[in-house]
Amino acid sequence: METELHGFSYSVYTWIVRFALFEKGAEYSAVEVNPFSETGHPAHPFGKVPLLVHNGFRVYETSAITRFIDSAFSGPQLQPVDTQERARSDQIISVVDNYAYWPLVRRVSSQGYLNKALGSGVDQSELEAGLNAAPKVLSALNDLVSDQGLLKTGLLSLSDIHLGPMISYFQMAPEGAKLLQSYPQLFRWWNAISVQQGLEQSKPKLPRLG
Numbered sequence: 001m002e003t004e005l006h007g008f009s010y011s012v013y014t015w016i017v018r019f020a021l022f023e024k025g026a027e028y029s030a031v032e033v034n035p036f037s038e039t040g041h042p043a044h045p046f047g048k049v050p051l052l053v054h055n056g057f058r059v060y061e062t063s064a065i066t067r068f069i070d071s072a073f074s075g076p077q078l079q080p081v082d083t084q085e086r087a088r089s090d091q092i093i094s095v096v097d098n099y100a101y102w103p104l105v106r107r108v109s110s111q112g113y114l115n116k117a118l119g120s121g122v123d124q125s126e127l128e129a130g131l132n133a134a135p136k137v138l139s140a141l142n143d144l145v146s147d148q149g150l151l152k153t154g155l156l157s158l159s160d161i162h163l164g165p166m167i168s169y170f171q172m173a174p175e176g177a178k179l180l181q182s183y184p185q186l187f188r189w190w191n192a193i194s195v196q197q198g199l200e201q202s203k204p205k206l207p208r209l210g
């Protein structure tokens with residue numbers, strides 16, 4: 001069996017896939033491709049990462065990749081069996097992709113953490129826009145996280161794996177870390193996931209802030 005993960009150093013979505021592969025104990029090789037280059041990833045129709053190649057089968061879109069990993073590899077089952085818990089897990093993944101990624105990661109974390117740490121310019125209006133959009137999504141996630149996965153069963157689900165790297169990036173910005181504390185269930189979940197070995201082991205090498 002041969003598995004290749006095409007990803008990029010700081011990519012939060014690549015981190016999610018590494019986290020899922022880690023939990024399955026899967027062996028794979030990593031291929032670094034910069035999606036922000038002029039062409040982006042040449043084998044991805046939208047130029048993005050991640051992309052997984054498993055025995056010649058290519059799959060892109062992170063939520064499809066992690067579900068594929070869960071089925072294709074042995075190791076712990078990462079999707080709840082209970083239908084309501086499975087629906088909650090799928091719901092969180094969808095909320096993350098559609099409402100959380102852009103404000104929390106591409107705006108708050110990119111400006112409030114990564115650009116600062118890299119010494120690139122910080123776009124204050126982008127940071128503000130992210131911080132203004134964040135409460136609605138944090139509130140929705142606060143209502144959802146305890147219905148399945150780590151908080152309910154003590155076992156990781158794909159939604160924990162999807163949300164973990166996103167919130168990790170978000171709270172690397174001091175503004176994000178402060179805001180997170182206002183959402184008690186989400187903060188409780190963060191305290192539980194942030195000590196998971198898989199999150200740490202799959203984490204990219206990141207620059208320090210200040």
Ligand SMILES: N[C@@H](CCC(=O)N[C@@H](CS)C(=O)NCC(=O)O)C(=O)O
Nearest residue numbers: 011012013035048049050061062063
């Ligand atoms: N819907 C895609 C999103 C992937 C994505 O946005 N990846 C980022 C890196 S974390 C990317 O490649 N960005 C390049 C760009 O937007 O041009 C997925 O679920 O995999």
